[in-house]
Amino acid sequence: MTALLETIGLQKAFGAVIAAGDISIAVERGQKLGLIGNNGAGKTTFINIVTGHLKPDAGHVMLDGKDITGRAPRQVRRDGVSRSFQIPQLFTSLTLDQNLLLALAILRDQGMSSWQPARSDLGIAELDDLLGRFRLREYREQTIAVLPGGVRKLVDVAMAVTCRPKLLLLDEPTSGVAAEEKFPLMDVIMRAVEGTDTTVLFVEHDMDIVGRYADRVLAFYAGRIIADGAPGAVLSNEEVQRYVTGGAA
């Protein structure tokens, strides 16, 4: 069976800094992958290459057997790849409702309509479903700028999930969220993609989160993958403990 995502020899350098040094992985459909590594290890660069934000110096990104290397983010999104960001990327002067309605409208290819009112019956049911899945109903009329960080994180993920992606990449979904909110937030995110065959890759620094939500872990160090396997095996790996977790596992 063809892997959903396959990267072949991805390389990317920023001057003397090697952010991706020959990254080759294959990810099966439906997997939940945790990406771990110190700052600068190459995790976000990997996500940026897969989603088209960065072009690799060498190598290929294959999605469902199709080469998507170097395609623009909007094209990659249309291929079925979606992402959230470490710092939520939202439309801060719009309300939560408007953010999600817009995402739904673009999904239906209505982004170019100058006639269809933004707030119409179309998409209301889907919007309501999204708000319910992400438990965001009480904030729906509020402007994004006034929402707290944890809620913004959820909206950011909800925007990414809206397009029913084959591959969802979450860049540090719990960063900036209070410690006691991290697990509940991850529960909401994982429940939202439950029952779909969405493959999830998430970057995470909290090893407890990785241990609970990932069924496979990739450990990055200096632009390379130093360990790849089940969470228990990777987190107890000697190199991972030395370079990534500092013995936290």
Add this chain to the structure above:
Amino acid sequence: MPGIIGTLAAAVIAFAVLAVAGDAMPNWLVLVATLAFAKGLVALGIVALMRGGLVSFGQGTFYCAGAYAAGLAMRSFGIGDAAVLVALGAIAGLILGAIIAPLLAGYRGIFFATLTLALSMIVYGILNKTYSLGGSDGLNLHAPRFFGYQPAGSRNASYALFLFTSLVTVIAAALCRIHFDSVRGLLSHATRDNEIRVEYLGASVRWVNGINFVIAAALGGVGGALSALSLGHIDPDFAFWTTSGEFVFLAILSGYMSVAAVFGAAILLELVRSFSSQYFPNTWQGALGVFLLLIILFLPEGLGSLPLRLRPSGAKSARAPIEKFK
């Protein structure tokens, strides 16, 4: 689509009110209002751009293109009907905008503003030296017909042009309101907030900005043609940077929230200018400057934000109880 029907109904009512008011107004005010609406249309184009986060300092380019298209059609081809002349002005602006839009769609902020300004000054320079188009003296136009009707007398001609300008204005205003409230309108607003997310949702920021630019150019062409008919004269100053600056001034004065505010601001500005130049002939530009300063200080989002400011704030404080995730 109650929103669209409501907007169209408001446009019909606005036109009826303007028609009645215009008949009752003194001739000088009819002339001021006609010119104000024509300039307001150009400013409305800048508002469309501002909603996407861009400000053009070169709308004089399209204003000028529309005016010269109408003028040349009248002088060279004997076309005298205002509807045809204004349509030609719109087409001239639209075509020029469609040519320039792809070149500017990748620029933002001061780079976009400066490039548009530079283009308008190139047009100004070329027109000054193109003697077949009248050079720096420009061209004179005669009074137009209106759907075959040629008004007799100065007052009738002024009122007919005012009625026609009002009709074009309410149509353009209604279409812009519908556009601003549409999915694409919201996408423009979103682009102003966060281009990265727009791209990651699958839409093209270049395309959004490009379309806004073409809309602004077409409105500029319409405004230019109407101004040419109103003034009866065209010259290269239509493309001069101070003319473009005046449109930006208008857009800032009105803000980007309300379409009606653009035309309210245009009339207010023309009145301030008329009275200032009459009573303070040597310092009226200073009076305009003070006026703009007061607007920026006390209404930074323009006259269009006044209704929102007057509305009592019902915003709830946003707190996320941890329990909500459980």
